[in-house]
Amino acid sequence: xxxxxxxxxxxxxxxxLTQAGDGDxxxxxxxxxxxxxxxxxxxxxxxxxxxVITSDLRSTVLVSAVLAAVQVVARLIQRQSVxxxxxxxxxxxxxxxxxxxxxxxxxxxxxxxxxxxxYIVLLGISLIARVPGLGLxxxxxxxxxxxHFRDWFHGWMNDKPLKRAYMAITALWVGVFTLRLLVQVxxxxxDRVAWLGTARLLxxxxxxxxxxxxxxxxxxTPMHRHRELERAVQRQSADSGDLTAERx
Numbered sequence: 001x002x003x004x005x006x007x008x009x010x011x012x013x014x015x016x017l018t019q020a021g022d023g024d025x026x027x028x029x030x031x032x033x034x035x036x037x038x039x040x041x042x043x044x045x046x047x048x049x050x051x052v053i054t055s056d057l058r059s060t061v062l063v064s065a066v067l068a069a070v071q072v073v074a075r076l077i078q079r080q081s082v083x084x085x086x087x088x089x090x091x092x093x094x095x096x097x098x099x100x101x102x103x104x105x106x107x108x109x110x111x112x113x114x115x116x117x118x119y120i121v122l123l124g125i126s127l128i129a130r131v132p133g134l135g136l137x138x139x140x141x142x143x144x145x146x147x148h149f150r151d152w153f154h155g156w157m158n159d160k161p162l163k164r165a166y167m168a169i170t171a172l173w174v175g176v177f178t179l180r181l182l183v184q185v186x187x188x189x190x191d192r193v194a195w196l197g198t199a200r201l202l203x204x205x206x207x208x209x210x211x212x213x214x215x216x217x218x219x220x221t222p223m224h225r226h227r228e229l230e231r232a233v234q235r236q237s238a239d240s241g242d243l244t245a246e247r248x
Contacts, residue, residue: 011141012036014134016212017169018142020220030212037205043068043092044204048197051105060105061096068092105193109200113185116177123174127167131157134173134215135166159229161222169215176211179203 011018016030031037043064050060068089091111099108126133135156145152156162180203187196 014137014212014215015141017134017138017215017219020216020223025216025220027209027213027216031205031209039071040205041201042071044197044201047096047105047108048194048201051197052194057099057103057105061100064092065096104191106188106191106196109184109188109196112200113181113188116180120174120177120181123170123177127170127174130167132163132166132170134170135163138166138219155230156226159222159226162219162226165219165222168218172214172218173211176207180207 012030012032016025019025028034032040046067047060047064050063051057054060072089094111095108098110099105123133126136139152139156143152156166183203184196184199187199
């Protein structure tokens with residue numbers, strides 16, 4: 001059963017779309033709040049600025065690594081949630097190791113290319129199969145089908161307006177990931193690290209926030225109607241149970 005809006009905590013990323021239609025959606029919360037934005041963008045910003053200024057890959061990698069670690073330590077000291085910072089640290093660490101091992105600053109961005117390509121393939125396959133990948137993710141987080149998987153699956157797949165909305169936002173995200181590669185890969189191939197780093201920053205959190213906001217606009221109304229239908233079915237089931245108990 002979906003959680004009520006009153007006992008939900010703000011969710012980040014695509015998980016924030018589970019709150020669409022309840023009137024409590026926030027783009028700022030969805031991208032991690034002001035602090036989350038800074039923590040996400042700062043390592044990449046420092047990397048590109050340091051490398052452009054010094055042209056020294058070793059010092060650039062070391063400073064970026066220390067900064068990412070400091071962010072996690074700061075959250076630990078303040079007894080705040082560290083999951084977002086830790087996931088960011090792992091991502092930054094992979095990028096830094098890749099750049100260090102290859103001795104090329106541009107390879108700091110290779111991991112991002114791979115993840116974007118993987119998302120394009122997976123979401124593209126889901127569109128071809130007519131089972132929208134974003135719908136699967138959002139509905140799984142929203143209602144956690146621990147049992148009765150078939151009922152859960154057909155419950156939202158048979159809601160045509162909701163399925164169309166999920167198809168639309170899945171296509172939207174495929175477009176976002178594709179655009180990133182179309183812009184950034186040529187910069188990588190021409191070894192324009194400064195422009196590549198700038199493009200990565202501009203097409204990171206800003207694109208992420210825009211895509212989530214547009215996705216919310218597309219999904220909010222059909223998801224609200226779907227929730228109302230779910231509640232009506234639950235009330236009808238409860239009333240039927242009460243009637244049966246009275247007859248018994």
